[in-house]
Amino acid sequence: xxxxxxxxxxxxxxxxxxxxxxxxxxxxxxxxxxxxxxxxxxxxxxxxxxxxxxxxxxxxxxxxxxxxxxxxxxxxxxxxxxxxxxxxxxxxxxxxxxxxxxxxxxxxxxxxxxxxxxxxxxxxxxxxxxxxxxxxxxxxxxxxxxxxxxxxxxxxxxxxxxxxxxxx
Numbered sequence: 001x002x003x004x005x006x007x008x009x010x011x012x013x014x015x016x017x018x019x020x021x022x023x024x025x026x027x028x029x030x031x032x033x034x035x036x037x038x039x040x041x042x043x044x045x046x047x048x049x050x051x052x053x054x055x056x057x058x059x060x061x062x063x064x065x066x067x068x069x070x071x072x073x074x075x076x077x078x079x080x081x082x083x084x085x086x087x088x089x090x091x092x093x094x095x096x097x098x099x100x101x102x103x104x105x106x107x108x109x110x111x112x113x114x115x116x117x118x119x120x121x122x123x124x125x126x127x128x129x130x131x132x133x134x135x136x137x138x139x140x141x142x143x144x145x146x147x148x149x150x151x152x153x154x155x156x157x158x159x160x161x162x163x164x165x166x167x168x
Contacts, residue, residue, distance in 0.1 A: 007073060007115040008145045012134065012152070015052065015159060022064075022073055022123060023134045024115060025148055027141060033096035034112040038075055039137055040085050040093075042160050057163040060112075062133040063105075064123050064164055071123075072116035073133055075162065076109045123164065130164035 008023045028039045041060045048054050055061075058078055065072045086094045103109035123131040136148045138157035151157035 006142060007117050009071075009117070009119050009121040010145060012136075012149055012159070015134070015152070020121075021131050021134060022062075022071075022121075023136060023145065023148075024073065024075070024113070025143070025145075026113070026135055026137045028137055028139045029141075032113075033093055034100060036093060037077070037082060037086065037096075037100075038112050038135070040089060041077055041082065042135070042137055042158065044081075044085065048161070053158065053160045055160055055162050057165065060160075060162055061109075062162045062164040063166075064130050066122070069118050069120065070116050071119050071121060072114060074103075074111050075113040075133075075135075076103050076106070076165075077112055078108055079110055080108070082110065128166065130166060132164055133162045135160045135162055 006025045011020050026038050044059045046054050061076050063074045100110040138151050
């Protein structure tokens, strides 16, 4: 790890000042091909509030898993959706598709990004569905949450809300 967190349990005042939740940063220029693939899928978003994109769970979803005091968040994509979206991207990025780990709970899904942190935060559920995960996409390497929120406020980054599915 580079020493800078890429996952936070916090609020985004300009987005939802009362909502404490899980926030993940994804860098469009990351050296990690799977993280760049997440950014490819963000283009599938459907705009809700101005500048906030919601993704359908079959496009990109998140899963929470707790192990003791650690909370792990995985971003998952359906293989066929990702393969289709990657067709218009460079072969160098597409070459990494086959190496993505398969989701043990769903044969049709791949695991793109996994992040974890030590926390006592338990994402709330509504009707058995866990709280969504907020992704802030940006360009420029690891940055802190305050800088990410500043980029969003300046309209230099985007926010996507990703539905979370119950763990297996």
